[in-house]
Amino acid sequence: MTEKLRDADVTDEKPEEETDPETTPEINTCPECGGHVVRDSNRGERVCQDCGLVVDDEHIDRGPDWRSFSESERQEKSRVGSPITNLMHDKGLSTRISWQDKDAYGRSLPAKKRRQLHRLRTWNQRTSTRDSKERNLKQALGEIDRMASALGLPKNVRETTGVMYRRALEEDLLRGRSIEGVSTACLYAAARQCGIPRSFEKFGRVSRVGTLEIKRTYRYIMRELDLEMPPSTPREYLPQFASDLGLPQEVENKALEILEGTETEDIRIGKNPIGIAAAAVYAASLLCNAGYTQDDISEVTDISVVTIRNRYQELLDVYGAEFTTAKEAQEKFEEDATTEESADA
DNA sequence: ATGGTTTTTACTGCGTC
DNA sequence: GACGCGGTAAAAACCAT
Numbered sequence: 598m599t600e601k602l603r604d605a606d607v608t609d610e611k612p613e614e615e616t617d618p619e620t621t622p623e624i625n626t627c628p629e630c631g632g633h634v635v636r637d638s639n640r641g642e643r644v645c646q647d648c649g650l651v652v653d654d655e656h657i658d659r660g661p662d663w664r665s666f667s668e669s670e671r672q673e674k675s676r677v678g679s680p681i682t683n684l685m686h687d688k689g690l691s692t693r694i695s696w697q698d699k700d701a702y703g704r705s706l707p708a709k710k711r712r713q714l715h716r717l718r719t720w721n722q723r724t725s726t727r728d729s730k731e732r733n734l735k736q737a738l739g740e741i742d743r744m745a746s747a748l749g750l751p752k753n754v755r756e757t758t759g760v761m762y763r764r765a766l767e768e769d770l771l772r773g774r775s776i777e778g779v780s781t782a783c784l785y786a787a788a789r790q791c792g793i794p795r796s797f798e799k800f801g802r803v804s805r806v807g808t809l810e811i812k813r814t815y816r817y818i819m820r821e822l823d824l825e826m827p828p829s830t831p832r833e834y835l836p837q838f839a840s841d842l843g844l845p846q847e848v849e850n851k852a853l854e855i856l857e858g859t860e861t862e863d864i865r866i867g868k869n870p871i872g873i874a875a876a877a878v879y880a881a882s883l884l885c886n887a888g889y890t891q892d893d894i895s896e897v898t899d900i901s902v903v904t905i906r907n908r909y910q911e912l913l914d915v916y917g918a919e920f921t922t923a924k925e926a927q928e929k930f931e932e933d934a935t936t937e938e939s940a941d942a
Numbered sequence: 943a944t945g946g947t948t949t950t951t952a953c954t955g956c957g958t959c
Numbered sequence: 960g961a962c963g964c965g966g967t968a969a970a971a972a973c974c975a976t
Contacts, residue, residue, distance in 0.1 A: 867947065867974095890963060901950050906965065 730766055733776060737762050740780045740805075747803040748795055750788055757787035761822070770821050774814060778806045782814035786826065794829045795837065796871055798899040831865075831874035832856045834898075838878055841897040845887060852881035855916050864911040875900040876908030880916070883909075 700706055706714070738759060745755045761783040765771065771779055781804040788794050797815075801808030819826060832853060839849040855877045859865065865873060875898035882889040891902040898905075 869949075872949080892963080902964085903951085903966090904949055907949090910965095 733771065734763065734766060737766075737776050737780045740777055741784055744781060744784055744800070744803045748788075748799060750784070750793065750795070751791075754784070754787050754791045754793065757790055758784045761787055761818070761824075764822055765818055768821065770818065774817075775806060775810075777804060778810050778814045779818065780804075781806060781811045782818050785811060785815055786818065786824070789826055789829055792833055793837070794833050796834075796899050829870050831870045831877060834871055834874040835877070838874060838894070838898055842878070842889060842893065844878065844882075844889075845885070848878070848881045848885045848887045848889075851885055852877040855880055855912055859912055859915050862915050864908075864915060868908065869900070869904075871898060872900050872904045872908050873912070874898070876905050876912050879905050880909040880912050883913075 741755060741758050741762065744750075745758070758780070762780060765779055765783065781800050785795070785797065785800050797808050797812055800811050804811060818824070835849065835852055835856065838844070839852070844852075852874075856874070875894050878898075879889065879891055879894050881887070882894075891905050894900070894905060895902045
């Protein structure tokens with residue numbers, strides 16, 4: 598029965614809050630070139646097919662805790678507040694049985710009835726642990742939903758999170774831990790699993806618990822549930838940063854190129870993938886003359902400018918060396934040009 | 943706990959606008 | 960003078976042992 602319920606819950610969770618494309622037809626043409634805008638719902642981004650403009654960027658505001666960068670955000674300016682929908686935990690069917698052996702009029706009951714009631718009570722008690730778990734789950738799913746939309750994480754991530762949280766709940770991993778903490782940890786894990794990771798810091802900002810506890814809980818959950826998570830890669834962070842920065846497609850492509858070109862290099866090992874991604878963005882911006890400062894990138898990536906500096910130098914060293922070959926002579930030229938420029942300037 | 947590595951913090955000087 | 964950038968040292972965080 599739990600099995601059935603699980604599936605139903607997870608998939609039915611909130612179908613109506615996720616935006617369907619038809620509700621917002623006017624944004625389906627690119628404001629720049631009038632081209633057709635397609636949605637990459639996996640990443641929660643909308644991109645013009647013709648010029649590569651990321652349409653969702655109109656709302657890069659500095660809102661405190663709840664900015665988000667997905668289609669759902671654009672559509673509704675959806676608030677973080679109370680979740681719009683959440684699990685129908687017990688469908689309001691839970692039963693309360695008074696402890697008093699009285700009937701509806703307050704009269705005492707005959708012994709036989711009393712015994713009957715007693716047994717009912719016992720059984721109700723037995724199932725009420727389930728009820729409390731359901732309540733717990735309900736609250737957790739609400740939180741998960743709230744945070745997910747604040748971070749612009751798409752539906753499949755939320756579903757994965759739900760499944761994971763249930764497992765944690767069933768294995769009694771919640772003891773001594775906050776619902777919020779476990780929810781956030783699960784969400785973090787799910788986002789990574791779905792290939793659209795976000796930094797712990799970002800979760801710390803939208804969660805009620807701090808970054809540290811999220812990390813701790815995340816590790817704990819991973820260990821207890823025997824889940825293993827492959828390390829995240831820099832390129833998984835790239836689309837997010839690109840959209841946060843409103844990066845021109847050209848620069849994003851360049852960054853991706855740099856990342857791909859340096860994928861097998863030693864300079865990566867032991868380094869924070871987010872740092873690499875941030876550095877790649879900066880390097881790309883440099884090569885394309887896009888004019889993003891280290892501060893700009895540091896801001897959205899939560900990577901210090903010092904780290905960006907160090908990483909991007911290494912990246913360019915390797916990248917420059919890599920492309921001495923035929924086809925990329927052009928790239929090489931571009932790079933030389935820009936470095937000379939900055940040297941002159 | 944400890945030691946090695948990475949990242950951050952804080953402070954610096956330099957050149958440009 | 961503010962800003963962007965580079966360098967550095969020391970502190971903090973991280974990770975495996």
